Amino acid sequence: MEATFNSIIAAAAPLIIATMGETITEKSGVINMSLEGSLRLSAMTAFAIAFWVGNALVGFAAAAAVGAAIAAIIAFSSIRLKLNQIAVGFVLTLLAIELASFLGDSFVGERGPRVPPLPIPFLSDIPFVGKVFFDHDLVVYFSYVAIFATWWYFYRTRPGLNLQGIGERPEAAFARGIPVNMLRFWYTVLGGAMVGIAGAAYSLDVKLGWRETLTLNLGWIALAIVIFGGWHPLRVAFGAYLFGALQVLAFQLQNVFPGVAQVLPIAPFPLMILALVFVYSDWFRRIGDRFPKMRNLLGSEAPAAMGTVFERE
Amino acid sequence: MTRTQAAIPTLVALALALTVGVALLLVVGAPPIETFRLLVEGSFGSASKISATLLAWSPLLLASAGLVITFAAGLWNIGVEGQVIMGGIAATWVARTVPGPGWVLLPLMVLAGAVGGLLWAVLAGVLKTHGNVHEIFGGLGLDFVAAGLATYLVIGPWKRAGVASTSGTDIFRPEAWMPELQAFGVGWPVIPVILGLLSVLIVWMLLRGTLFGLRLKAVGSNPYSSFLLGIPTNRYMLGAFAIGGALAGIAGTVQVAAFHHKLVPAISGGYGFLGILVVLLAGFSAVWIAPIALFFVGISVGSTQLDLQLGLDSAFGGVLQGIIVLFVMFGGAWSVRRASNRLTPQEEP
Numbered sequence: 001m002e003a004t005f006n007s008i009i010a011a012a013a014p015l016i017i018a019t020m021g022e023t024i025t026e027k028s029g030v031i032n033m034s035l036e037g038s039l040r041l042s043a044m045t046a047f048a049i050a051f052w053v054g055n056a057l058v059g060f061a062a063a064a065a066v067g068a069a070i071a072a073i074i075a076f077s078s079i080r081l082k083l084n085q086i087a088v089g090f091v092l093t094l095l096a097i098e099l100a101s102f103l104g105d106s107f108v109g110e111r112g113p114r115v116p117p118l119p120i121p122f123l124s125d126i127p128f129v130g131k132v133f134f135d136h137d138l139v140v141y142f143s144y145v146a147i148f149a150t151w152w153y154f155y156r157t158r159p160g161l162n163l164q165g166i167g168e169r170p171e172a173a174f175a176r177g178i179p180v181n182m183l184r185f186w187y188t189v190l191g192g193a194m195v196g197i198a199g200a201a202y203s204l205d206v207k208l209g210w211r212e213t214l215t216l217n218l219g220w221i222a223l224a225i226v227i228f229g230g231w232h233p234l235r236v237a238f239g240a241y242l243f244g245a246l247q248v249l250a251f252q253l254q255n256v257f258p259g260v261a262q263v264l265p266i267a268p269f270p271l272m273i274l275a276l277v278f279v280y281s282d283w284f285r286r287i288g289d290r291f292p293k294m295r296n297l298l299g300s301e302a303p304a305a306m307g308t309v310f311e312r313e
Numbered sequence: 314m315t316r317t318q319a320a321i322p323t324l325v326a327l328a329l330a331l332t333v334g335v336a337l338l339l340v341v342g343a344p345p346i347e348t349f350r351l352l353v354e355g356s357f358g359s360a361s362k363i364s365a366t367l368l369a370w371s372p373l374l375l376a377s378a379g380l381v382i383t384f385a386a387g388l389w390n391i392g393v394e395g396q397v398i399m400g401g402i403a404a405t406w407v408a409r410t411v412p413g414p415g416w417v418l419l420p421l422m423v424l425a426g427a428v429g430g431l432l433w434a435v436l437a438g439v440l441k442t443h444g445n446v447h448e449i450f451g452g453l454g455l456d457f458v459a460a461g462l463a464t465y466l467v468i469g470p471w472k473r474a475g476v477a478s479t480s481g482t483d484i485f486r487p488e489a490w491m492p493e494l495q496a497f498g499v500g501w502p503v504i505p506v507i508l509g510l511l512s513v514l515i516v517w518m519l520l521r522g523t524l525f526g527l528r529l530k531a532v533g534s535n536p537y538s539s540f541l542l543g544i545p546t547n548r549y550m551l552g553a554f555a556i557g558g559a560l561a562g563i564a565g566t567v568q569v570a571a572f573h574h575k576l577v578p579a580i581s582g583g584y585g586f587l588g589i590l591v592v593l594l595a596g597f598s599a600v601w602i603a604p605i606a607l608f609f610v611g612i613s614v615g616s617t618q619l620d621l622q623l624g625l626d627s628a629f630g631g632v633l634q635g636i637i638v639l640f641v642m643f644g645g646a647w648s649v650r651r652a653s654n655r656l657t658p659q660e661e662p
Contacts, residue, residue, distance in 0.1 A: 033449075081646035086389060086449070087593055088642065094586060095635025101628035103341065217457065224450050266461030269454040273446060280445035 004248060005132040009140060012244025014201035016143040018222045019229070019236050020150045021194025025071065027154065027231055028187035029167040029180075029305045030078060033089025034070050035195055036219030037096025040212075042066040042199030044104035047210040050200075051112040059113070060200040067196020068189045070096060075188035079181045082309050093219070100212070107210045115139055115205040139201045146194065150233040155296065163187060167303035170310040180310045198222075217268070224272045228279055230300045239275075243268065326644030330637040337632065343625050352630070355618030356611035360497045368502040368572055369582070369610045372397070372564035374509030376588035377595075377602045378516040379430075379560030384597045385520055386553035387533035392437040392452025394585035395459035396430035396558045400565025401580040402463055403429030405482065408489035408569070409471070415488040422489065423508070423566050430562020431555050433459060438554035442547040456585075464578040471576065481577040491571040505567045510603065512560050517599035519556075529553055561585060587613070590638045596645070609634055 018039065025032045032038070042063035050059025070092055077083040115137045123134040133144075153160040163183065165173035170180045202215050221243060229236025250267065278284060279300045288298035335345045356366045376393055383390035390396075403425040411418055433455055440451035464479065471482045493500030520526040531539045532549045540546045568580050591609055595601040616630025 077643065077646065081643060081650060083642055083646050088639070090389075090391075090589065091593065091635055091638050091642070094590065095632065095639060098628040098631030098635060102337070102626045102632050105626040105628075220450075220453055227447075227450065266457050269457040269461075273440065273451055273454040276446045276450055277440070277444045 002128060002131045004252075006135060008241065008244045008248050009132060010136055011206065011247050012241045013136075013140040013143040014198040014206055015218065015222055015225070015240040015243060016237055017139075017146050017201065018195045018198035018219075019225050019240050020143075020146040020233060021067075021191035021198070022222060022226050023191075023229070023231055023233055023236050024150060024163070024194070025188045025191030026226060026306055027167045027303055028163055028184045029170060029303055029308065029310070030075055030184050030188045031085045031089060031307045032071050032074055032188060032191060032195070033086050033223070034074065034092040034096060034219075035222050036215075036217070037093035037100075038067050038070045038192065038195045039199040039202070039215040039219045039222070040100040041070070041096040042196035043203040043215050044100040044107070044199075044210050046196075046200030047110075047112050047203040048104065048107050050204055051107060051110055054113060056113045056115050056204045059204055060197055063200035064193040064196040067199065068193040071188045071192020071195070072185070074192075075185045078309060079185060082311075085307055104210050104212070109209070109211075111209060113204065114208055115201075137205065139205045142197070147233055147237045154233060164303070166310075167305055170305050170308075174310070174312055180312075184310070195222075216265075221268060221272065224276065227300075227302075228272075228275050230279065230298070231303060232297050232299075235297055246271070322644035322648040323641055326640035327637065330633070330640040333636050333640075334629075334633050338625075338629070341625070343623055348619060348623065348625065348629070351618045351622055352612060352615035355615035357615075361499045362614070364499050364501050366607075366611055366614045367506055369584075369614050370607050371502060371505030371509035371571070372567045372582065372584045373588055373591065373606045373610050374603065375512045375560045375564035375567065376584045377591045377606055378509075378512040378599065379557035379564075380588050380592045381516050381595075381597065381599045381602065382519070382529070382560075383434075383553050383557040384592055385526070385533050386529050386550050387536065388441075388550060388553060389447075389449045390434070390437070390452060390554065390557055391449045391589070392434060392455050393557070393561050393588060394581050394583075395452065395456035396433045396561035397565040397568070397581040397585050398456075398459040398463050399433040400426035400430040400562025401569045401576060402459070402466065402565070403562065404566040404569050405466075405471070405485075405576040408485045409482075413488070415490075415492065418488050419491060419504075419570065422570055423563055426562040426564075426566030427559040428562065430558040430560070430565060432558070434554040434558020434561070435551055438551045442550060460578070460581075463576065463580055467576055467578050479578050481573065481575040484575050485570070489570060490574055491567070502571055505571045508563060508567065512563070513599055513602050516556075516560075520599065525552070561588075587634070590634055594638050594641055 018035065022032060022035060045066045046059035046063035049062040050056050053059070073092060074085060074088050077088045078085045117137050119136075120134040120141075124130040126134070154164065162173060162178050165176075166178060166180045166183055174180050199215065202218075203210050207214055225239040225243060226236055228239040246268065284300070288295065288300075291298060338345045338348055355362060357363055376397060379396075380390055380393060404422040407422045407425040408418065411421055437448055437451040437455055440446040441448045444451075467482055468479060473481075473483050491502070491504045494503045495501075520530065528539070528544050529549055529552070531542070532544060532546050536546050564584060565580060568582060569576055573580065587609060591602060591606050595605050612630045612633055616627045619625040619629055620627045
């Protein structure tokens with residue numbers, strides 16, 4: 001039991017990092033659609049660089065740079081060139097996937113460095129809780145920090161309020177002297193860097209090594225989880241842990257019923273559709289109406305200006 | 314701006330894209346000139362290569378034409394991959410169950426493919442109009458479900474006698490093969506090409522010369538105003554999904570009846586997503602679909618040679634296609650920006 005919960009926390013960690021990054025980006029009003037490609041190219045880069053240098057940390061830095069660079073292209077083409085964010089994001093997705101296959105070809109099957117385990121002294125000795133939450137490595141601890149910091153920043157700080165402002169009402173934010181487009185650019189780059197770190201976590205921590213199917217479809221899942229989470233860091237994290245639990249459960253089921261192995265890889269997708277139907281259903285909306293104080297947590301409205309271009313008059 | 318001036322950013326973008334491609338080849342230590350020679354030779358170097366390229370061109374044309382319709386309605390029909398697959402599955406079902414000669418069977422397979430793609434697309438549409446699930450996620454989810462269904466059928470109910478392998482079902486009986494025209498010593502995929510070109514023509518006429526097309530474009534550019542003006546927005550969106558899905562489904566029929574002659578798990582050949590790139594590059598208009606699709610499919614078919622001849626990963630073709638689309642989009646946006654800057658002299662930045 002302890003071990004199961006421990007592996008759920010570990011399996012969800014990269015997804016947490018990626019979804020927090022995307023939540024920050026989308027809250028600021030920009031959609032980074034390229035997650036499927038960003039994760040894959042950054043996972044490949046992380047492995048290639050870490051393998052070459054012999055140091056996992058350098059791999060993480062390189063992956064963050066790749067994720068940030070892709071995000072910067074999306075932000076630049078949206079803000080300066082006024083191109084459709086979804087179009088650019090989709091093209092970059094396909095491009096990054098192919099680039100990862102093309103450049104990563106020679107690294108398939110190699111063994112590289114990995115993130116060392118790092119149980120936290122004392123905390124990891126607490127019965128159950130210690131084993132589940134504090135017997136991990138730096139990637140998992142970073143995922144905790146990401147959840148808490150994102151939540152704190154959004155709802156407890158002034159810049160976080162501004163961040164919500166530029167995603168909801170950019171005109172109003174601009175009128176109050178907030179540099180909308182500059183902030184959007186940097187929040188998109190920050191979100192992209194986090195997606196890159198998540199990619200590195202897959203090839204250097206969770207699964208080890210590089211192959212084309214390493215992060216297969218997890219980028220799309222991450223985008224859906226952000227919607228499922230209603231752009232609220234805690235609910236997004238809940239969605240990511242739920243998916244992590246499903247992954248671990250599926251893995252264990254595979255040993256019990258070998259027949260389901262072929263069906264399991266697609267199981268998340270009908271679930272994803274049902275989950276999205278659920279959060280947009282009248283039923284769920286009524287629950288949200290009943291608890292007005294928890295509006296942020298239970299709402300499912302996208303940031304009002306998400307995906308649009310802000311132009312000052 | 315004259316037409317030649319408008320072409321300049323595109324040409325610059327193409328040149329830049331090519332430069333990046335060459336740089337990438339140098340990075341991995343591959344000979345650039347030889348690579349590009351193989352790309353061209355692998356797709357247009359002989360009669361049989363040209364025939365293979367045309368055969369791949371057809372489903373790409375069908376998928377792209379369908380996407381022009383859904384894009385006109387302002388929809389991101391990412392579910393197109395799944396629609397191609399469902400078309401292929403439906404056509405395979407007909408090929409396996411319906412008896413009779415080819416002139417009965419083949420039209421039924423085309424019809425079945427269209428219905429299969431249509432239903433899958435309308436499902437994504439209903440999820441959007443009635444479930445508020447954005448078509449990107451509804452469509453994407455259905456893509457993977459369709460792919461899973463194809464795999465399940467190939468290794469399960471429709472497995473080859475005795476062996477269950479992912480290499481495909483039994484080969485269809487010859488009546489279910491689309492007949493080829495023999496000339497210059499090879500078979501030419503005349504029926505698929507006609508289907509593909511016809512689909513582009515129909516879509517072009519639909520958008521250009523009909524009330525339906527006009528209203529569809531209105532829905533695409535501003536759904537709210539269209540609704541206020543009395544256009545049943547949801548019905549038009551579902552109509553666009555239906556047409557787009559039907560054309561994508563016929564692409565699936567072509568894949569099973571003219572190319573594989575059986576159902577394989579990867580039946581879509583990636584033509585759905587490639588179609589999205591083609592339509593983006595064509596600026597959402599039907600006019601340029603045919604040449605751009607031929608160019609892209611040439612890269613795809615040619616790149617399979619890279620693996621065989623140079624040991625280079627065939628993903629290079631996809632990389633090149635992505636870079637080209639990205640740079641041309643940038644080029645277009647850049648020239649628009651420059652033109653508007655010239656019209657409205659900007660105050661200090």
